[in-house]
Structures are given as C-alpha cells and as structure tokens.
Amino acid sequence: MTRWGMAIDLHRCVGCQTCTIACKQEHGLPPGTAWRFVADCEVGEYPDVRRLFLPLQCMHCADPPCVPVCPTGASRQREDGIVWIHYDACVGCGYCAMACPYQARHFVAHPAGYFEQPTPSEAAQARPGRHGVMTKCTFCKERVDDGLARGLRPGVDADATPMCAVACIAGAIVFGDLDDASSTVARLAADPRAQALLPECGTDPRVYYLGD
C-alpha cells in the first residue's frame, strides 16, 4: 500500500521561497494565491531569539477535517492519502477552509493576472474551472500519477516528484512513500526529531518537520 508523505528538514531550509515560486509556476496560480509558502518567523525572546523558516502547505492529513465537512463531496482523499479537490463538484462555500487547521485552503474568486492583459504564460495556464472554487496543494498528483504510469519512482525521479521538492535548493523537502521502509521519507518520518504540526487537532498529518 502506498502512502505519500513529505519530510521537511528545518535545518536545511533557508527561506528562499523557491518552492513557493515553483509551485505557483507549476500550477499557474494567480496573484495572491500560494498553495505553499515559507513562513519567515522570529521566535523566542531576547537574548535567545531565532529566525525560523517554516514551509507551510496542505498536510494531506490521514484524518483530514476538510473532507467530511464538504457538502458536495468535492473534497476527496485518495487511497494513497493525497487530499484533493474535484473542481467541477465544488460549490465554493468555503466550509473546508474553516475546517482546515493549517490555513491551507484558498479561494480563487475571479480570474486575475499580474498585469492588465494576461501574459502568454498566464494565458497558457488559465484554468477557468478553478475560479469560484476552493483550491489547495495536491502533492502535484498529476506529476506523481504520470510518473508512475511511466515507471518512474516518486521521490526518487524528479519527473514524478512534487515541484516544491524538486526545486528546493537545499534538499530540505523530501517526498516519497511513507509505507516503503527503504524510502528516505519513511526514514526521516521515523526520526525521533520528526514532528507534525498541531498534533492536538488529531488530524495525523503526512508532512513531518525535523527540528532538533
């Protein structure tokens, strides 16, 4: 059984936002919408103040609170754990955004570009079906599925791996099958330093963060 997940090494992340831009480019996201971004945080108190870069995105929870609340069934979870939205079924009510503890759902109200007229790139990536509905990180499921169909290994072969992990300049983002004990992501997720965000919410996230 495959169970996709991600491990992010906070030691390695330098906050360059390359993953943010790679994601926006890959999915043609409009201005103001980022399915993932790196939070630049100042934490602690003088004299022990640190700067922390925390990449945030959909956690693809094992028990995703966004899925059962969806009144149309547009929010779905695949057998491999990827949580996604069937845009053609979404009514855009925003209930899933209220249920998500990770602020990971985004509403794209109207088509909008960075300039008065769409750039050639924006025109090529225009997706009218994504307006007026909820959107979120999909773990680049199209890349994963296409790669698998071509015999590639997600997390190992770049063409089958989510763009954020591929683009990360520091190798901080590792993607792969959590159920494959030999995979890097499974090894990192089993590391005692690996923790999930907001464990008290009981969502069992599939994105792990490695601190100290």
Place this chain on the structure above:
Amino acid sequence: MAASMRAPRLEVLPSRPQTLWGWPAVLNFVLGGLGSGWYIVAVLAAGLERSPGVTAASWAAPFLVLGGFATVAGEAGRPLRGPWVLRRLWTSWMSRELLIGIAFVLLIVAELVFPLRLHRAQALVAATLLALAQGFILRAARGIPAWNVPIMPGLFLSSALLSGAGAYLLVESVAGRPPAPGVVVPVLGLVVIGFLAWIWYLRGSREFAFVQSVAPLRQWRSALVSEAGGHGLPVLLGLVALAAPAAAAPVLALAGALLIAGQAHAKAGLVRAAGRLRPITLAISLPGRRAS
C-alpha cells in the same frame, strides 16, 4: 499528545480573521435561528394546537429559513451548484442543514394545508434539528478555535429559542394578543438559561487560541449589547409586564425586539469577530545554532 502539550509552543503563524464567511453567512444563521425558534416557541406556547400565534409563525418561518439559504448561496463561488450541497448527508452538517431546512418548510406547508397535530409535531422536531444543525456546522470547523467547541450546537439551539421567543413576543404583542403570564414566565426562564449558556461559552475554555478569538465578544461594548441588552433588559421588561398587565403589550414587544437584536448581535460576533483561523504553533524544538 501529552508530550506535545508539555513542549514549549511557538506561535509561528498568528491567527487571522477568516474572510470567506461574511454577512450572508451571519444572515443565514440569524434567519434560520429566528424562523425555527419562532415556530418552536409558538407551537409550544399553544400546546401543539393551532392558534393565531402558530399561524403567524407558520407563514413567516419558511420565508425566514429560505431567505437565509438564498442569502448564503449568493456568497458561494458557484451558487448555481447549490443543489449539490445535498450530496454528503452522511458526513456534512451543511448538507444536513439544507435537507432539514427543506423538510421543515415542507412540513409547515403540509400543516397549513392539513392542520394536524402530527404535522405540527413533525415540524417542531425539524425546527429543533435545524437550529442544532447550524450549531454543528460551526462545531465541525476545526480551523476556527472559537467555533470548534462542544457547546456550539446547544448554544445555537438556545439562541434560536431566544430569538424565536423574541419574535413571538413582538408579533403577538403588536397584534394585540400579548402573551399570558403562563407563557411569559417560561420565556424568562429561557432567557436566563440562554444567558448562562452564553457565559459558559465565553468562559468555558482556557485554550489560548480560543481565548484570543472570543476576546472581542468579552469586551464591554459587546457585553452591553449581547448580555445587558439581549438578556438582562428583556428579563427586566418581562418582570414589568408581569407586574403591570395593563402595560404588557408595549413592554413585551420591546422585550421581544431586544431579544432578536441581542441574538443577531451575538451570531454576528461569533461569525465575524470571533471567526479567526487557528494560529500555527510548533510544539517542536527549534533547529540549533550552527557555527558558520
């Protein structure tokens, strides 16, 4: 979980107001509670029999409930897909709210056409479930600390009964049928219970994110409207009406209007002011400093 609670928590992404549910959502909750609560109070006050009060509530409640649905549908990104909201009845309270609301309206229509006690009893159950369903919608929102609390469905039922009692007192008094003390006294009891439920809600959790979210509702201005204006003053006016029956009509009408306004203010505060997304906190230790 215990370990994570013991670890120091760092707020890395602060709470921020939710922006997707605005005044249309508030109106849906206010009108749904008003319509269902009015019908419940009117039917109970008449002992499940038909009365002018029940007739008035029966005509008004469907418009209120459907008006709320229509308003909130306009807030959705794809309102024409509205009927699809009925697709997930077994998991989503939003689906259940719509189904129960439709059933409530149909049962009232049936009761108007065939005035049977059975239809009134069924509509009474549907009205109660509608008020609860609206509370469960917020209860299931794990991303909003101020909503994701167990008391929310009970709070919504209490709010529906209070605003419904307000509508009943107002309309009956204006129509020259001021409710008898046998109705006024239980209504005053409801107001006291509603007040206690509201205070319990505001003070019931010490979780930081919850306290931070409901802080605007605990400020004196909000308390003045919701607690003093929406609970205290109506009780006082109700006691005046009991002591001076000759002045009951205008006094109870005013009490009713205050009850409606107080509950509308409370729901607006819940959705707009307290509707803040959960802050992202870390229970893990930070990466250590390394020599460069």
